[in-house]
Amino acid sequence: MKLQQLTIHNIASIEDAFIDFEAQPLSDSDVFLITGKTGAGKSTILDAICLALYANTPRLENTSMQGVSTDNDKEITTKDPRQIMRRDTGEAYVSLTFIGNNNIHYQATWSVARARKQITGNLQGKQWELKNLNTGNTLTKDNEIKNEIFTAIGLDFNQFCRTTMLAQGEFTRFLNSKDDEKAAILEKITGVDTYSKIGAKIYKITQEKEQDWKNAKTQIDNITTLTDEEIQTKEETIKSLTIEAQKLEDTKKSNTTKIDWINKENELTQKEIEANEAYNKTKAIVEKDEFKHRENTVAEWNATIEARQWLSEKSEAEKTRNTQEQQLSTLKRQYLDVLKGLNFSNQELNNLQSDIVTTQKIIDAEKNKSAIYENAQTIIADLNSIASCNKSISENQITLKEKNDYLSTTLQPALEKVKTETEKAKNEYEEQEKILNEQEVILATLNLSNLYEQKNNTDKLIKNIDNAIEKIQFLAEQKKNQESTRSALNKRLSEIKEKQEESNKLDTPIGKAKIKMDTHKEAYDKQKDSIDKFASTIRHKLHLGDTCPVCCQKIEAKIPLDEEISKLVSALKEELKEAEENYNALNQQKNKLEAEIKADTEAYNRDKKTFDNDQSVHNAETAVLNACKICNINTFDDTTLATLNSLKEETLKTQAEFEAKISEAEIQNEKVKALRESTNKLNKTKEDLIKRQNEAQSAVDKCNSEINTLNTLVKEKKEQINEAENRISQSITTNDWSIDWQVSPYEFAQSLKTSADTYNDNIKRLNDLQSKFETAKIENNTISTTINRIKETMPAWATLTTDTIEFKTNLFNFVTNISNSLTETTTQLNSAIATINDRTKKLNLFFTNKPHLNIDRLYELNQLSSDKIATETKSLHADHTNVATTLSLLNDAQNAHKVHQESKPTITEEDKLDNLTKDNKEINELLDKNNQKIGAINQELKTDRDNKENIGKLIKEAESKYTIYEKWAQLNNFIGDATGNKFRKIAQSYVLSNLIHSANIYMKTLTDRYTLKVKPGTFLISIEDAYQGFASRVANTISGGESFLVSLSLALALSDIAENLSVDTLFIDEGFGTLSGDALQNAINTLRNLHTKAGRHVGIISHVEELKEKIPVQIQVNQENNSSSSKIKIVPENN
Helix, strand or coil, rough: EEEEEEEEEEEEEEEEEEEECCCHHHHHHCCEEEECCCCCCCCCCHHHHHHHHHCCHHHCCCCCCCCCCEEEEEEEEECEEEEHEECCCCEEEEEEEEECCCCCCEEEEEEEEEEEHCCCEEEECCCCCCCEECCCCCCHHHHHHHHHHHHCCCHHHHHHHHHHEEEEEHHHHHHHCHHHHHHHHHHHHHHHHHHHHHHHHHHHHHHHHHHHHHHHHHHHCCCCCCCCCCCCHHHHHHHHHHHHHHHHHHHHHHHHHHHHHHHHHHHHHHHHHHHHHHHHHHHHHHHHHHHHHHHHHHHHHEEEEEEEHHHHHHHHHHHHHHHHHHHHHHHHHHHHHHHHHHHHHHHHHHHHHHHHHHHHHHHHHHHHHHHHCCHHHHHHHHHHHHHHHHHHHHHHHHHHHHHHHHHHHHHHHHHHHHHHHHHHHHHHHHHHHHHHHHHHHHHHCCHHHHHHHHHHHHHHHHHHHHHHHHHHHHHHHHHHHHHHHHHHHHHHHHHHHHHHHHHHCCCCHHHHHHHHHHHHHHHHHHHHHCCCCCHHHHHHHHHCEEEECCCCEECCCCCCHHHHHHHHHHHHHHHHHHHHHHHHHHHHHHHHHHHHHHHHHHHHHHHHHHHHHCCHHHHHHHHHHHHHHCCCCCCCCCCHHHHHHHHHHHHHHHHHHHHHHHHHHHHHHHHHHHHCCCCCCCHHHHHHHHHHHHHHHHHHHHHHHHHHHHHHHHHHHHHHHHHHHHHHHHHHHCCCCHHHHHHHHHHHHHHHHHHHHHHHHHHHHHHHHHHHHHHHHHHHHHHHHHHHHHHHHHHHHHHCCCCCCCCCCHHHHHHHHHHHHHHHHHHHCCCCCHHHHHHHHHHHHHHHHHCCCCHHHHHHCCCCHHHHHHHHHHHHHHHHHHCCCCHHHHHHHHHHHHHHHCCCCCCCCCCCCCHHHHHHHHHHHHHHHHHHHHHHHHHHHHHHHHHHHHHHHHHHHHHHHHHHHHHHHHHHHCCCCCCHHHHHHHHHHHHHHHHHHHHHHHHHHHHCEEEHHHHHHHHEEEEEEEEHCCCCEEEHHCCHHHHHHHHHHHHHHHHHHHHCCCCCEEEEECCCHHHHHHHHHHHHHHHHHHHHCCCCCCECCCCHHHHHHHHCCEEEEEEECCCCCCEEEEEECCC
């Protein structure tokens, strides 16, 4: 996993921060420092990373504090990460972008807010999401995020904290703890609890196997068998019970036959009675008078269908005749209204003709002025134009006088003044510019930029020389460490060979002990089963000449007593126990040696592989050559360091010379700057005056232009007046108006407009009157024609007249509708009268042929609907069908009863149905009891056969289970117990041994004084002091500085051997305050070497001042004044 960018907002004491691990200087640093005052928020950076990845923080996870706090009256537990949000803020979040081990880019975000993001709002639930930046998919469910994080990183929260964020305190507690506590702490640090589970599992399986063996023994002890006499008695009992059961079955069968016949007889008798009742009921229905009356009605209804149709048609025709006669009366009244309306229309026609004559007279009186009225709009426009032009000429002449006065008294004097000032400013600027040019030539000769460049080159060379010297010193340290590691590996390989030889020597005595133990076990196994309860029971039942149920051999010798067998087995058991203890002791000694050899070999191979793959010396040599090449030294040998020091002295002298020249050039540069500023000011004054001169000249030119424009406008307006007067003179030729328009053009225009409007209105009115007259005349003629058609249809209305005059809306449509309605009404009336006469004739003939019917009966039958008649017909037919059906069922029932009587069995007077049923019930109960007895006896016999067949198998099965149990018991004796502590201590002791080996490699880079030791199979850690004759002492007696060196070595060793380790940055907290001088520098070099060997960056969290001097790349957490807010600054800043 590779960290990329971290964003923090309102987390603990940090208000806002952004850390880019891929940008300079963090990306190129092997070791960087996270520094700040206590409480400033250094550890908050680690909390933020954990919040984004796991929604949890180390400080909350490791707290032992219990209880709850309150926030706005809501309880929050002490381990709730939300309480890490800064006080008096509305929201907080962290965002981390990183590349997973699966090469997928992710962005993990954790946030919390108060309601509406107000500081007084209630604390809301946390929001946690993980975005796949390759696909854009975002996960929001906790379980999905945890699974994807584990896929991307390969670590859960606890593993991440243990392998990526190393705290010295964890290992300090480890050194001072008891053996059980050491095993538990080591298990927590490495994350390996498998050994505890294996130990507990072995114990559990051993208990299960022991119970299996005991259950098998109990099963054998509980088995019993029958004698031959008992078997014969039970078989005879079964035979007797079988004979008795057959007799009961025969009696039951006879009774069942009688019961079935009696039940059938009762059933058939009841069916015959029910069938007879059904037939009589249906027959009585069809014989009633009411049924016959219904049949007669249906017949008459069907016979009078046509006659009833004629009667209905005659009634409808009579209704139509009455309706049409009423309609004729209505139309007659409407015809009189038409005559009244025609009188009104004729009167209106006369009035229109009178109005036309009057209007024509008025128009003829104004006929001599018609041409003027036609051109009135043009004449009025010219008159208005003359008035407007006269007004404009007067206004423009006033403006002309004002413009001429302003030009001569103001604008021209101002222009002359600014011209004088501009000329003076130009002269001053040119003189100053000449001086500036002379000084700039002097500055250019000094070439300040070239001096700066040469000075920078000397600075870089000095820095590169210092870097090369540091690389040479680092190379010497790496070579020394490499030789030290090679010696340690050779020594460990010799120790492994010695242990292997010791282990091989144990093979012969272990083989002999195994043979002896197997011999005693075989003798013991042969005899041990003879003393258990089951074997004793069998032995007591057996006699000379019997067959053994186990081995199936005939017994030919006297069976020994239980006491004799017990003494023999006890002696064999003691001998077996002694042999097992001897074998186990030798085997345990060999297993312990083999475990040590395996652990030592794995540690040696791993460290040897690391040593063989270690490129630190090669990388250091390459770094030295590259650093020397930058200093123009292409080879590296013993004289290179002296050459570099000599080169540095020469470069420092050159640097001093450049600094003196730069100082002189900078003074000249300041002088030029001052002259340049003064020249710029004069130039600005000159440019401002030129601008003012241009503006003054523009104002004069603008004023002259405006005067010319006004003179042109006056001239144009006078020309427009002359043209308009000529057009008016040609249009107005009448003597009475030829003078009026010249005297007062505006008033004449108003009068002309009024007269023209009146003349045009009269022309329009005349046209409208003539149009209305023609339309009314045509409509009156059409109405008169329609009235004549009405008279032809109704000759009796020809004499109808009226003098009344009355207006009628839409008279034409009204009279047309009357004419159309009259034609329709007379047609329907004549048709109805013809239908009445025809249907009356047909009905009279029908009644003559059917004298038993009359018109009243037809009306009655007409009240019956066709649906009702159809339903009645269906009902009558169903009643007749029911009679036939019930008669057929009665015959069937009588025949079936007769047939059943012929099959009657022999039945006595005592053979009643109840008695027979009761007898069969008692027989069934006897048969059930009989069968139960037979079944129980058969099961006893089967069980006896099975027991005799399986007893030998059960004994062998019990022996097999005991053998399995015995093997598990031996394994459990070595490493098993209920809690798993026994195997955990053994296994973790070897894990500790590997950890100590790796830790010593780092210890040698930190100091050549101390070496850690641990006795294989134990947790006793000691420290060997080379400065005191390699004396050893217990690790919990070491000082604070020594404790940190030990803890740091163990922590770095853990980072090497931890499984799933996959994070590119290691964070180390605490402990550096106990180191100083060479010890501190060695620790830093060791951490830097981690980057060279494994490409890992190391972040140290500390406020030690000496670290700030030795580690230039720093993440500084600075607390602002006395507030609770901190800011983050990364130095050196990336420019």
